[in-house]
Amino acid sequence: MKTSLIITTYNWKEALEAVLNSVLLQTRLPDEVVIADDGSRADTAKLISKFQSSFPIPLIHSWQEDDGFRASMSRNRAIAKSSGDYIIIIDGDIVLNKHFIQDHMLNAKVGWFIQAGRVSLGKEITATHFASGQLPTLFSSDIKNRKNLIWNPVFSKIFSRKWNSSKSTRSCNMSFWRNDVFSINGFNEDFVGWGREDSEFVHRLLNSNLNRLYLKFAGIGYHLYHNENSREQLTQNDKILENTISNSLKRCENGLDKHKENIS
Structure with missing residues (x-):
């Protein structure tokens, strides 16, 4: 299967550079990055252009005008420009x-989508990573969710599980089939x-009988340390989420199909 990696970003080129460098170290590269x-x-x-000159796979820059936090639209634009099956x-x-x-590729199954975890780095260890590229170990200080540092294929087979809930949803580390995201019309x-755009997205996938x-x-x-985003729109976003839950919606109206002209 062809795999697309989509990376969201906004005015933090230092973090994006660190992420792109980690992509280059993968044991299995995706087929493209958007x-x-x-x-x-x-x-x-400018940073993306620099990487594009030597990146071993297609690196596509999907940009939209800065008009506040519009992660859903940004992701939809990138999905439309992607070409991966997964x-x-x-x-x-x-x-x-x-x-x-x-x-993610080894665990991809038809009828399923994946939620994986993250290790939260504190301010000091994030600064260390920017300075040296060093990542924490299980015994490092200044980290949260320490158990999420453990990479073990045997443990993964034992402890990974079906969990059809929106709890612990983190769109910073998810994967799904292209056909499934198009069927629910992408992010709302x-x-x-x-806030809540990722949880609402997951509810529609679950309402579509996916696991x-x-x-x-x-x-x-x-997860590199940064100041938290503003929560001022959270009340309104909670209402949108509740509407999806109470009406068991599978598809949003204001979504991916707006970007048909960009679909690969």
């Missing part, structure tokens, strides 16, 4: 374990501002 850029400045475009999405602050792409672009695999001890991402 940067879902929510309106970054020209310095991000799509992995991460945030631009998630540095990848070297087996990351391979883990009614969401503007941080969620909660991937443990594999698909490891290292």
Whole structure:
């Protein structure tokens, strides 16, 4: 199967550079990378152009005008420009374990989508990574979710499980089949501002009779420290989520099909 890796980003080129460098170290490269850029400045475009000159696979820059936090639209634009049968999405602050792409691919099954975890790095260890490229070990300080550092294929087979809930949804580390995301019309672009767009997306996948695999001890991402986004739109976003839950919606109206002209 052809695999697309989609990376969201917004005005943090240092983190994006670290993420792209971790892509280059993968035991199994994706077939393409698409940067879902929510309106970054020209310095991000310059960085991507620099990588494009030597990147071993297609590296596509999908940019939209900066008009507030519009992650749903940004992801939909990138999905439309992608061509993979299987799509992995991460945030631009998630540095990848070297087996990351391979883990998602090995666990991909028809009728399922994948949610994997992350290790949260503190401010000091994030600064260390930027300075030296060093990643934490199980015994490092200044990290949260320490058990998520463990990569073990045997443990992964034992502890990964079906979990058809929206709890612990993190769109910073998910994967799904292209056909499935198109059938629900992608992310709901009614969401503007941080919060709940990923949970609502998961509910529609579950309402479409798909199963969620909660991937443990594999698909490891290292979440770089940053200040939290504004929650001022959360009340409105909660209402959109509740509408999807109460009406068992499978498809959003304001979604991926708006970008038909970009579909690969």
